[in-house]
Amino acid sequence: MNPRRLIALTRAGIMESLHFRLGIFVTLFANLIYLVLVYYLWKAIYDSSGTDVVNGMTFTDTMIYLILATALFNFLEMFVVWDMSRSIQSGKIVLDLLKPMRFRIYTFWSYSGSHVVQFVLTFIPTFIVVMIVTGGAIKMGINLLWFVIATVFALIINYSIEMMVAPICLYTESTWGINIVKETIVLLLSGASIPLAFFPEKVRMIVDYLPFRAVYDIPLTMLLGKNGSDTPEGLLKMFGLQLAWILILTVAGNLFWNHAVKKITVNGG
Amino acid sequence: MENEAVVMKNVCKDFKVLNRHEGLAGSIKDLFSHDYKTVSAVKDVSLTVNRGEIIGYLGPNGAGKSTTIKMMTGVLEPSSGEILVNGKVPYKNRTENCENIGVVFGQRSQLWWSLPLIESFKLLRDLYMVPQKEYDEMIELYRSLVDIEPILHKPVRQMSLGQRTLSDILAAFLHNPAIVFLDEPTIGLDVSMKSKIRSLILGLNKEKNTTVILTTHDMGDVDALCKRIVIIDHGQKIYDNDIEHLKNYFGSYRTLKLCLADGTWEETLIDEKTTDVMDVIMARQKETKITDIKILEISTEDVIKKIYEGGSV
Numbered sequence: 001m002n003p004r005r006l007i008a009l010t011r012a013g014i015m016e017s018l019h020f021r022l023g024i025f026v027t028l029f030a031n032l033i034y035l036v037l038v039y040y041l042w043k044a045i046y047d048s049s050g051t052d053v054v055n056g057m058t059f060t061d062t063m064i065y066l067i068l069a070t071a072l073f074n075f076l077e078m079f080v081v082w083d084m085s086r087s088i089q090s091g092k093i094v095l096d097l098l099k100p101m102r103f104r105i106y107t108f109w110s111y112s113g114s115h116v117v118q119f120v121l122t123f124i125p126t127f128i129v130v131m132i133v134t135g136g137a138i139k140m141g142i143n144l145l146w147f148v149i150a151t152v153f154a155l156i157i158n159y160s161i162e163m164m165v166a167p168i169c170l171y172t173e174s175t176w177g178i179n180i181v182k183e184t185i186v187l188l189l190s191g192a193s194i195p196l197a198f199f200p201e202k203v204r205m206i207v208d209y210l211p212f213r214a215v216y217d218i219p220l221t222m223l224l225g226k227n228g229s230d231t232p233e234g235l236l237k238m239f240g241l242q243l244a245w246i247l248i249l250t251v252a253g254n255l256f257w258n259h260a261v262k263k264i265t266v267n268g269g
Numbered sequence: 270m271e272n273e274a275v276v277m278k279n280v281c282k283d284f285k286v287l288n289r290h291e292g293l294a295g296s297i298k299d300l301f302s303h304d305y306k307t308v309s310a311v312k313d314v315s316l317t318v319n320r321g322e323i324i325g326y327l328g329p330n331g332a333g334k335s336t337t338i339k340m341m342t343g344v345l346e347p348s349s350g351e352i353l354v355n356g357k358v359p360y361k362n363r364t365e366n367c368e369n370i371g372v373v374f375g376q377r378s379q380l381w382w383s384l385p386l387i388e389s390f391k392l393l394r395d396l397y398m399v400p401q402k403e404y405d406e407m408i409e410l411y412r413s414l415v416d417i418e419p420i421l422h423k424p425v426r427q428m429s430l431g432q433r434t435l436s437d438i439l440a441a442f443l444h445n446p447a448i449v450f451l452d453e454p455t456i457g458l459d460v461s462m463k464s465k466i467r468s469l470i471l472g473l474n475k476e477k478n479t480t481v482i483l484t485t486h487d488m489g490d491v492d493a494l495c496k497r498i499v500i501i502d503h504g505q506k507i508y509d510n511d512i513e514h515l516k517n518y519f520g521s522y523r524t525l526k527l528c529l530a531d532g533t534w535e536e537t538l539i540d541e542k543t544t545d546v547m548d549v550i551m552a553r554q555k556e557t558k559i560t561d562i563k564i565l566e567i568s569t570e571d572v573i574k575k576i577y578e579g580g581s582v
Contacts, residue, residue: 008395012381012388019383095379097344100367100397262346 006109013113055197069192071126075118080162085175143225150219153242158215160249167260191217211245274448274480275318280350282311310336312504323481325495329577333504334484371441375453380425387421397444414472431462442473448480467493488570528561
C-alpha cells in the first residue's frame with residue numbers, strides 16, 4: 001500500500017466525479033424530493049402518536065437523523081457489485097486484475113475520489129443546512145471528530161459488505177437481484193430508512209450487533225451524541241464493534257475473493 | 270536477466286462448462302443440473318519466447334489464443350504444465366508479474382474514459398511507480414515516434430478508435446515492461462492507422478528491446494512485425510517457426526489471377542506439384558475470354574488460410 005499509488009487513484013477519482021457534475025446536482029435534487037416525503041410521513045406518525053417523544057426521539061431528532069442518514073447514504077453509496085458484474089460480463093475485469101496492486105485495495109482506492117467529492121458536495125451542504133434550520137440541535141464539539149472517524153470506519157465496512165456480495169456474480173454471472181436484496185437489507189438494518197430506535201426490542205438486540213448498524217447508525221448516533229456515545233464506555237463499545245466487523249469482513253472477504261477469482265473464465269477466445 | 274521472456278512447458282487448460290439444455294424447460298432444468306462437460310481450451314502447449322522477440326501468435330477464432338495469453342499474464346491458472354514469465358510463475362505472483370508486463374486488448378481500453386490521456390499516463394506512472402525521469406524519457410520517445418500532441422489533452426471517450434488504440438499501446442509501454450501482450454491491436458482500424466501502429470510497435474520494440482507477443486487476424490500485422498510465428502488450433506500448437514520457413518514450405522503454391530472480359534479478377538490457389546498452371550488457364554479459356562493473367566507467389570494470408578483449413582505442416 002504505497003501512498004503514491006493511493007493518492008494517484010484518489011486524485012483521478014475526484015477528477016472523474018467532477019466530470020459528471022450534472023449528476024451531483026441531480027442527486028441533490030432527488031434528495032430534496034425524498035426528504036419532503038420523509039418529512040410528511042414522519043410528521044403524520046408523530047401527529048397520530050399523540051406524544052412529542054416516540055421511542056426516546058423527538059420529531060426534530062428523527063428528522064435530523066433521517067436527513068443526515070440520506071446524506072450519508074449518498075456519500076457512502078458504492079456501486080462495486082454493479083460495476084463488478086458489468087466488468088465480468090464484458091470481460092473488462094481482466095484489465096483490473098492486471099494492475100500491479102491487489103484487486104481489493106485497487107478497487108477501494110478507485111472509489112475513494114468519488115467519496116471525497118460526494119462528501120464535500122452533498123454531505124457538507126446538507127449538514128450545514130440541517131445545522132442552521134434546527135438552530136443548534138447538533139452539538140458542536142468532540143462529537144464531530146468521533147463522527148468523522150466512525151464515518152471512515154463505516155466506509156470500510158460498507159466496502160467490505162459490497163466485496164462480500166460482489167464476487168457472487170463470478171458464480172452466477174448475474175447480480176441484479178442479489179444487489180437489490182443486499183441494498184434493501186443494508187438500508188433497513190443499518191438505520192438509513194427507519195431509525196433503529198423504532199425497531200422492536202428483540203429485533204434490535206440482534207440488529208445492534210450486525211455490521212449494517214456500523215455503517216449508518218453508529219456515525220449518526222455519535223454525531224448526535226445519543227445512546228451513551230458521549231461517554232468513553234459508549235464510544236469504546238461502538239468503535240469496538242466497528243473494528244471487529246472490519247476485521248471479520250476483511251478476512252472473510254479476502255478468503256471469498258481468493259476462491260472466487262479462480263472462477264474467472266472471462267469469455268476467452 | 271535470463272534470455273527467455275516466456276517459457277511454457279506442456280501447458281494445458283480445461284474449462285468446466287455446464288451442459289445447457291434447450292427451451293424453457295431446459296433452462297429450468299439447468300438450474301439444478303450438475304451435468305458438466307470439460308472443454309480443453311489449450312492442450313499441451315510448449316513455447317519459448319526470447320527477449321526482444323516479436324512473435325505472432327495466430328490461430329482461428331476460438332483456438333485458445335486468449336486463454337494462453339491470460340495464463341501468461343497470470344489471470345488464469347493452467348490446469349497442468351509449467352509457465353514462467355520473466356522467470357516467475359505468473360498466477361502465483363500476479364501483482365508482481367503485472368509490474369513487468371503491459372497488455373492491450375484491441376476491443377477494450379484500460380484508459381480512464383472521461384479523463385484526458387495525459388491524466389491516464391500520470392496515473393499509470395504512479396501505479397507502476399515509474400520514476401519521473403524515466404517517465405519523461407518515455408514521453409520524449411513517444412514524441413519521436415508518433416505525433417502525440419493532438420491526443421495528449423483529449424478525453425479518451427472523444428477519441429476515434431484509432432487514436433484510442435494508439436493511446437492504449439502507449440499506455441501499455443509506459444512503465445517499460447519486459448513483455449507486452451497485444452491482443453488484436455489493429456482490429457477495426459483504417460489502413461493508415463494500421464501502418465502507424467505497426468511502426469510504433471516496431472519502434473518501441475527496437476528502442477526498449479521489449480518482447481512483444483501479438484495475436485491478430487490481420488496478416489499485414491504479421492508481415493510487418495513478426496519474424497517468427499506460432500499457430501495454434503483446437504488448443505494445440507501446429508506451427509512454430511520463422512515466417513520464411515512457412516512460405517518456403519508452401520512455396521509450390523501460386524495464386525493465379527485471371528482478368529475476365531468484364532474486367533473482374535478471378536483468383537485460384539494452385540499447388541504446382543499436383544496441378545499445372547497452364548492447364549488451368551487453358552481450361553478456363555475454353556469457357557470464357559481472358560484479357561489478362563497474373564501469377565503471384567503465395568501470400569502469408571493464403572498460407573495461414575491453408576493451415577487453418579487443415580494443410581498440415
